[in-house]
Amino acid sequence: MNRYLATRTLGFMLLIVSLVLYGIDYLALGGGREIASGFLGNFAFLPLYVLFVTLMIERVLKERERISLRRKLNMVIGVFFSEVGTELLRNLTDFLPAPAELERRLQVRPQWTANDFRELSAFLAAFELQLDSRMGDLAYLRHFLVGKREFMLRLLENPNLLEHDEFTDLLWAVFHLVDELMARTNLAELSQPDLDHLAGDMRRAFGHLLREWVIYMTHLKADYPYLFSLAVRMNPLDPEAHAEVD
Structure with a gap:
């Protein structure tokens, strides 16, 4: 009035x-x-x-609305990586038969520019990801994901995610992996075809996760340098990562 x-x-x-x-x-x-x-x-x-x-x-x-929506989406994605994504990347890396090349290319450095991130995204788009479900600990992976299932369900309730198809695809891929792992009674006695099937599910989730992680790191580098510094030091694809500043 x-x-x-x-x-x-x-x-x-x-x-x-x-x-x-x-x-x-x-x-x-x-x-x-x-x-x-x-x-x-x-x-x-x-x-x-x-x-x-x-x-x-x-x-x-419209531009202000777009910027506001992007910030809200990045906040949601940041929470996801803080609660689930970073640890899931570490877990899935254990299933890589030959992790050396991928780990080398994913060594993000503080001085990286937008062009470095674009080159990394192009590399991941062309990289043929291979996982072996016999190499890692399937029981621990299931335990971890089941414990985060409720959290991820709450993320799907966020209406802002409707504007981010790639991240929604990532969540669905992870949910499918959780469902596949939960459906098996004894993960230690699986047939080879079943192990190969699980490897395909993990590969799908891992591929989405890697691409979203690069986008997330690009966002931190541009908008939150202090968060980017910690994320670089805690790189889940770096076997020697540690929080302490050298």
Whole structure:
């Protein structure tokens, strides 16, 4: 109500100012015909003024909304990596038959630029990820993911995730892996075809996870250097990672 009254008051004051200025123009220079002609000319352009201002304001508001949504999404993704993603990356790395090349390429450094992250994303897009479900601890992986299942379900309830298909795909891939692991009674006595099937599920989740991790690190580097510093020191793909600053 107060805003409505303020708008009406402002409009009334602007109208008074306009009439006063037209009156001064008439008294000082005369020529009512010229004043009327100028008024009609300005009035004719009024729709164009309104259209221009509306489009500009709409563009500014959409950009602000986009930035706000991106920040909210990045906050959700950051919480995911803090609670689940970073540890899951460590766990899944144990199932890599030959981790050396992947670990070498994922050694993110503090001095990295946006171009370095783009090159890493291109490498991951072309990299043929292979996992062996016999190498790691499936029982621990199941225990860890089951303990985080409720947390991930709450993430899916966040409406902002509807705007981020890649991250939603990551969550569904992890959920499917959890369901597959929970469906097996004894993980120590699985057939080779079943182990290969689990390896495929882990590979899908791991691929999504790696790509989202690179995007997340790029965001931290650009917007939160202090968080990026810790994330680099705690790199889950670095066997020698530690929180202490060397």
